[in-house]
Amino acid sequence: MVARGEAKGRALARGALGRRLRALATVAVPVLLAIADAMLVNGLELDLEVGVSMLAAAALVLRRRFPLLVFLFTLPGLYIGYIWFAPMIGLYTLALRRPGRARLGLCAVLLITAHFFPYPISDFVLTDYRENTQVMIDACVTSAAPIALGLLMRTRRELASRVEDLTRSRRREHRLLADRVKTTERARLAREMHDVVAHQVSLISLQAGAVQVSTEDAAARAGATSIRELSVRTLEELRHMVGVLRADGGEAAGADGLAPQPDLEELPRLIEMSALDVTYEGGVVAGASGTKTVERAAFRTVQEALTNIRKHAPGARVRVRVDPVEAMDAVRGESSARGEGAGGAGRAGESPAAHGLRVEIRNGPPDATATVPALPGGGHGLVGLRERAQSLGGTLEARHTSDGGFVVRAEFPYGAG
Numbered sequence: 001m002v003a004r005g006e007a008k009g010r011a012l013a014r015g016a017l018g019r020r021l022r023a024l025a026t027v028a029v030p031v032l033l034a035i036a037d038a039m040l041v042n043g044l045e046l047d048l049e050v051g052v053s054m055l056a057a058a059a060l061v062l063r064r065r066f067p068l069l070v071f072l073f074t075l076p077g078l079y080i081g082y083i084w085f086a087p088m089i090g091l092y093t094l095a096l097r098r099p100g101r102a103r104l105g106l107c108a109v110l111l112i113t114a115h116f117f118p119y120p121i122s123d124f125v126l127t128d129y130r131e132n133t134q135v136m137i138d139a140c141v142t143s144a145a146p147i148a149l150g151l152l153m154r155t156r157r158e159l160a161s162r163v164e165d166l167t168r169s170r171r172r173e174h175r176l177l178a179d180r181v182k183t184t185e186r187a188r189l190a191r192e193m194h195d196v197v198a199h200q201v202s203l204i205s206l207q208a209g210a211v212q213v214s215t216e217d218a219a220a221r222a223g224a225t226s227i228r229e230l231s232v233r234t235l236e237e238l239r240h241m242v243g244v245l246r247a248d249g250g251e252a253a254g255a256d257g258l259a260p261q262p263d264l265e266e267l268p269r270l271i272e273m274s275a276l277d278v279t280y281e282g283g284v285v286a287g288a289s290g291t292k293t294v295e296r297a298a299f300r301t302v303q304e305a306l307t308n309i310r311k312h313a314p315g316a317r318v319r320v321r322v323d324p325v326e327a328m329d330a331v332r333g334e335s336s337a338r339g340e341g342a343g344g345a346g347r348a349g350e351s352p353a354a355h356g357l358r359v360e361i362r363n364g365p366p367d368a369t370a371t372v373p374a375l376p377g378g379g380h381g382l383v384g385l386r387e388r389a390q391s392l393g394g395t396l397e398a399r400h401t402s403d404g405g406f407v408v409r410a411e412f413p414y415g416a417g
Helices: 002-014 016-042 048-062 067-081 085-097 101-116 129-214 218-246 250-257 264-272 292-312 325-329 332-340 381-391
Strands: 277-282 317-324 356-363 395-400 406-413
Touching: 016 048, 016 067, 016 085, 048 067, 048 085, 067 085, 067 101, 085 101, 085 129, 101 129, 129 218, 264 277, 264 292, 264 317, 292 317, 292 356, 292 381, 292 406, 325 356, 381 395, 381 406
Parallel strands: 277 317
Antiparallel strands: 317 356, 356 406, 395 406
């Protein structure tokens, strides 16, 4: 219970209430000290000495905003009321917030003068050397001490600020060093990926070429040709992707060396080589109104969806639609009639953007008689597609349908990229 109470107290001190209490204390404590000094020196009887002393104490409320004026306002309290705290606190604040040699020197002379000469001035005895010397030393110490303390606190704050700047700089350097290490490791992984994957794909291409030359079966020759084309295309994309990963200047530096990236014009070829029962409905002319970045994202979405269908739903019938958002809005009723339900149209992928591209890949249930291929999967495909869509300002929805199939629906704004 004690530990819990201490923790609660520390949390309260660090909270908004603690900050307000500390700010109030920095204003109220000096004023209270000056009032106590005035009452101890001049008593409680209301007269001129008490009046100027209390006004000097009250002026300390504004010492942070107007340090010079507040200090000058406290000098009558020192001269007439013989108070010390108010002018010393005012001079300390002036040294802390408005340090200037000429200003501080002049204010120190004023404080020494107000402290040295008595009130009324007729009481001053020039020939009393011993007492005058003691009063002069006392006045000099009274003026020098708050100036020295104020300058010391200001220097301490400046040093703390510089240490904080150095700490942030060190942290930034550490982050840059960590990024550099990550870049080096990425380049190393890129080289290893290129060496391993390129070797295996090259062997596949060579084997497909051998089958293409040696076989007399037309179907087998066509299959070998498709495998060889896919292998060559995979090697090209892998080579340029590795080049981007290894580029020191990042994506911008490697952009000039990239091969032409796939877009909507490549979709029919992709679908043809997918070996799936796909119905393609394209309502957008490639490059007509969208950007290449959006078209490339749409292509990758279809590519990943078809790959997942081959893995998890062999033999299923597939429908691929690529249409503007306006054209797709009219299809919602049709989708609901096919068993999608009323809730499907209002999901994240159905945002009513005025200009955009919507990609929908829908497959039915898998064929029970088809053989499920033992293809590896890391579970990162849909995550990557969703991140790509979000980076372009779009959305992606992936869910099961009521008939046992699956639907992937992505929407991209045409202004992205």
